[in-house]
Amino acid sequence: MQRRSLITAAAAALGIAASLATVPATAQGTWPTGKAITYMVPFPAGGTTDVLGRLISQQLGTVLGTSVVIDNKGGAGGSVGSEIASRAAPDGYTILGGTISSHAINVSLYPKIGYDPIKSFSPVTLIGTNPVVLVVKADSPYKTLKDVLDASRAKPGGLSSASAGSGTSQHLSLELLAYKSGVKFTHVPYKGSGPAIQDVISGQVDMMFDTTVVAAPHIQSGKLRAIAVTSAKRLASMPDVPTVAESGVQGLTDFEVVSWQAIFVPAGTPAPVIDRLHTEIAKILATPDMQGRLKGFGMEPANMTTAQIAAFQKAEVDKWAQVIKAANIKVE
Template identity: 40%
Template sequence: MKTRNLIYRYLAIISIALGANFANAQSFPDRPITLVVPNPPGGLVDTSARLLSEPLTRVIGQPIIVDNKPGASGNVAYQFVAKAKPDGYTLLISYSGYHVGNPSLMDKLPWDPVKDFSPVALLTVSTNVIAVHPSVPVNNLKELIAYAKANPGKLNYASQGNGSVSHIGTEIFKQNTGIDLVHVPYKGSGPAIQDVLAGQVQLFITTPPSVMQHVQSGKLKGLAVTGKSRHPGMPNVPTTAEAGLPSFQLESWVALYAPAGTPAPVIAKLTESVKKSLALPEVKERSDAAGVELRYLTPTAMDALLKKELPYWDKAIKSANIKLD
C-alpha cells in the first residue's frame, strides 16, 4: 500500500509539472525574448540577428533584445545559453564556424553542439568568394588550380585567423584540388584584405562584403563563388560548379537555437514566427543590401544539416591538423 501511494504521489507530481509546462508554453511569450550573439556588432552573425529582431518583435508580439556576448571563440555566448532556463526567452544566434568548428578545434569544449541545444530555424547563409590579386596570372578557377599545381607553395592565402571559416574552407579547397598553398593568418578580415590588395598575399576565400567592391573595381579577380548560385553583387563571377569544381561548396550559416529541453510548443511557436518574419518583403530588401541570403529551415531540417556538417568539418580540420592559437 505504501509503495502504491508513493507511485501515485510521484505520478501526481509529474502531472502537475507537465501541466505547468503546458500552461507556460500556451502563454508564450509574455515578456521580452533575448537573442544572444557570440560576435561583436557588425559582420554576418550580428547582422543576421538584427535582420530578425525587428520583424520578429512585430510577429510574435514581444520585444526582441539583441545581446552581444563575444569572447573565447564564441564559447562565452554558447555556454551562457546552454545553461539558461529552457523556456524560450533566452536564445542563441549560432554561427556555423563555431557550432561545427569548435567541437573539433577544442579538446575540452564546455558545451555539446547537439545535446545542449534545440534547433529553432536556419536564418541566413552567406556564400564565399575565391579572390586573387591581379598579379596572379590566372583568369578562372581551372587556371588557378593548374598554376598552383605547377608552382607548389608559391601562393599564399589569407585567413581571418586559425580555425576561422576562411582557414578551414581554404584547407578544404586544397584537399579537393590537391594544391599546396601557404597559410597566412590574420586577426579579422580587415587586415587580411589590406595585404591581399597590396599583393603581399595572393589569395583569399571570404564572404562577399570583404571583397565585393574590390572585385567590382578590378582591384581583385573574383574567380568563383562557393555557393549554389551566383551572388547578385557579382553576377559575372561563376559558381564553383560552373567553374568546373562542383565538389567544393562553402557557405557560412547563421541559425537560431534554444537551450535543450525547451518545450516543443515553444519551439513550434518560435519557428513559425521566424518563418513569417523572414518572409516579409522589407526583410528581403535589407538582407540583399547586407549581402546575405535568407534561407529558412525547420528545426528538423536544421538538425539534419548540423549532423551532416559536424563529421565533414571534423575530417577536414583533422586532415589539415588545424589548431586554435
C-alpha cells in the first residue's frame, strides 16, 4: 500500500514537472533569459521615436541584463513597423515605440493598416507628450504665422510643407491649420522626420510642423526659425515662440495639437513581463538626466498606470477619428 502511494506521488510530481516544462519562461519569472530584446521603432533613424528609443534602450538593457536592439521599420506614418510588431511573438522579446500617429490617428486615416491600435497591443509606458512647432528655414522671408498664411494663399497650390509621413502629428497639424484657416498647402510626406527636416533646412521644402524633440536642436543651432507652437500656452523651453492661437488669425483661437510617445508590446504578452517593463522604464524616465532631456526636448513627462494609458489611448483614437471626419482628411 505504501509502495503504491509512493508511486502515485512520484507520478504526480512528474506530471507537475512536465506541465511546468510547457509553461513559457516569461510566466515563470525567468524573463529575460539573455536573448536580445528588439525595440521596434516604426520610423527611420533621427526622428523623435528613434531618439527616445535609443536613450531608453541603452539603460533598459543594463537593468535587464540583456541587449536591447533598435530596429527601424519606417513607412505609412508608423503603420508598417507597428504591423510587424503586432505579429511578433508575445514573449517579451519585442517592444514597440508607439506614437499618436501609429496608435491613434492611422486607424481612421488608412483604409487598412493591418492591426488594431488597441486590440493588437498592450500598453507599457507613456513616455511623455509634446506640442508640435512650425518651422521654416532660418533665412526664410516668413517670420510670423500670418506671413506663412498670406504667402501660401498667394501661391498656386500653396506653400510646401514636409511631414514624417501621412497620418503623423506633423501631417495632421498641417491639415488642421488648412481646415481652420481656409488656406491651402501642398503636403510633402517623407518616411520620417530626419529626412523631412533636412529638406526644410536646405530649402527644398518651405516649412514643416515637427515635434520639439527633433526641431529644437536645429532651432537652437540657428538652422531653423520657429514660427509657432501648437500647445495651448507657450513652452518654457521656447518662451519667445508664440502659440498658433496667439497669431490673431480668425478661426485659430482654439488650435491645439499635442503629440505623444509611448511603448507597447504585442497583445498576449504575459502580465509579469509588462509589469517589469513598466517598472524599469518608469525608473529610467524618472532619473534627473532623463527628466532633463525630456524637458529640454519640450516634452512633458508622463506618469500613468497601464490602465490609465489604455483609457488615454482610446480617448485619443476617438478624438482624431472625429477630427479626420470633420476636416475630410484623406491620404493621397
